[in-house]
Amino acid sequence: MIPSILPTYNRAPLTFESGEGSWMIEADGRRFLDLGAGIAVNVLGHANPVLVEALTAQAGKLWHVSNLYNITQQQALADKLVASTFADTVFFTNSGTECCELAVKMARKYWYDKGQPERVEIIAFEGAFHGRSSAGIAAAGSEKLVAGFGPLLPGFHQVPWGDVDAAEALVGDQTAAIIVEPVQGEGGIRPLPDADLKALRALCDAAGILLIMDEVQCGVGRTGKLFAHEWAGGTPDIMMVAKGIGGGFPLGCVLATEEAASGMVAGTHGSTYGGNPLACAVGGAVMDMVANDAFLGEVNRKSGLLRQKLEGLVAAHPEVFEEVRGAGLMLGLKCAKVTCGDVVAAGYDNEVVTVPAADNVVRLLPPLTISDEEIAEAVARLEKAASQLDAGK
Structure with missing residues (x-):
């Protein structure tokens, strides 16, 4: 029988009840770092005051x-x-x-x-x-x-x-x-x-x-x-x-x-x-x-920081990732011997949210307000996800 919501999405088994900044809180209380921002929508994070x-x-x-x-x-x-x-x-x-x-x-x-x-x-x-x-x-x-x-x-x-x-x-x-x-x-x-x-x-x-x-x-x-x-x-x-x-x-x-x-x-x-x-x-x-030079300058600075850390992630997991691509805080991880869906799912296991795309790419589209500390934590969680995929090969 067809569900009450037209089944045009393959939804992840997650239900987020609230959010704050770069974080989303699942109904069971788990806190996920959001590197999807609702597909590049929440540029100023969740519940921005x-x-x-x-x-x-x-x-x-x-x-x-x-x-x-x-x-x-x-x-x-x-x-x-x-x-x-x-x-x-x-x-x-x-x-x-x-x-x-x-x-x-x-x-x-x-x-x-x-x-x-x-x-x-x-x-x-x-x-x-x-x-x-x-x-x-x-x-x-x-x-x-x-x-x-x-x-x-x-x-x-x-x-x-x-x-x-x-x-x-x-x-x-x-x-x-x-x-x-x-x-x-x-x-x-x-x-x-x-x-x-x-x-x-x-x-x-x-x-x-x-x-x-x-x-x-x-x-x-x-x-x-x-x-x-x-x-x-x-x-x-x-x-x-x-x-x-x-x-x-x-x-x-x-x-x-x-x-x-x-x-x-x-x-x-x-x-x-x-x-x-x-x-x-x-x-x-x-x-x-x-639309502020100082704000956009911070986006560029944080982009450099995130990209640098992602390059290290790619180098450490060549079986999982091939390259980093993109501009600003619109970055992609091209996957190697796994699918982008595998990476997204492993991210969920490690409480970090990413978005799949064509060409076997995982999109990273965090809120533009993400902090340096949150960038470090996000990449650490992606590291755990990649290690999980390495161990499963």
């Missing part, structure tokens, strides 16, 4: 009014995002998946209004993950995501990861945009080299098409910059943001230049809940803390 205060204060005033009216908290957050990024305008959603739908609509509507309605095709990269909506799975194109869900939304083409020449070869008079993650998360923590990101920007400029960047997982301080593309120095025309921007409260947004957003006029898109007062109050508090 600043976010609790922002949410609680707003909850006592106003929860929801819909986008039929002006929302003070939404305007304040939009202003912060515009001031801190390339963008001129922002649309708020509840999730990264919704961001993908709007990004695709925005790119296609742009060309429709320019008198070139045939420009609907979007070039994406193999290994990508852009959410589980019709547009998101069509953009990714992987068998795992699309099997059984046809007919797929047309107009998407995939090229090998990082192959700028292949992308250029596909650009034609029906191309609307290129979409790319500066760092693939679900795809196995694969950063796109800065030179390739710059080359994609140059390609889009030369062809006169739009560049969409998906920073749902790699944005909001995760790589040591507010957004990952800043390392390369280029900017997108449209950017998808979610996960970390709400610090655990459901929130997403699409940022765009005035030109790229020119087709999105009244009536072309909407959201009942998107940008509600509760979400934007929390998002504003997240931005106040993360």
Whole structure:
């Protein structure tokens, strides 16, 4: 008999009842170090007092009014995002998946209004993950995501990861945009080299098409910059943001230049809940803390510390791990003669939480507020997990 919760997840046998900072407390009282952060969501940790205060204060005033009216908290957050990024305008959603739908609509509507309605095709990269909506799975194109869900939304083409020449070869008079993650998360923590990101920007400029960047997982301080593309120095025309921007409260947004957003006029898109007062109050508090040079400097310092310790872990357990990859506090352990699922499960045995990904990679996505002592303890627990796997071989 089907359970009351639709069985679309293979859930771990864990039930977390509370959390504090980088820790999650299981129902039986065990304390787990969280190197997953709800899949890069809890950037400021669990029960962060600043976010609790922002949410609680707003909850006592106003929860929801819909986008039929002006929302003070939404305007304040939009202003912060515009001031801190390339963008001129922002649309708020509840999730990264919704961001993908709007990004695709925005790119296609742009060309429709320019008198070139045939420009609907979007070039994406193999290994990508852009959410589980019709547009998101069509953009990714992987068998795992699309099997059984046809007919797929047309107009998407995939090229090998990082192959700028292949992308250029596909650009034609029906191309609307290129979409790319500066760092693939679900795809196995694969950063796109800065030179390739710059080359994609140059390609889009030369062809006169739009560049969409998906920073749902790699944005909001995760790589040591507010957004990952800043390392390369280029900017997108449209950017998808979610996960970390709400610090655990459901929130997403699409940022765009005035030109790229020119087709999105009244009536072309909407959201009942998107940008509600509760979400934007929390998002504003997240931005106040993360969009700060000192905070981002600490992310980079802690990233170096964590990476150094992980390199030692890999060297000590060559049967378990092959390499460390990634950027900032978005790191991956490429597994060797074991599966990433084995490592995640062994981590649970040793009370440390990690996240599996493609290419047999274990994702390490801790809260950006993780302390040096917690980093040391986390790697010590991963060491025990690796030793457990070594002993079992």
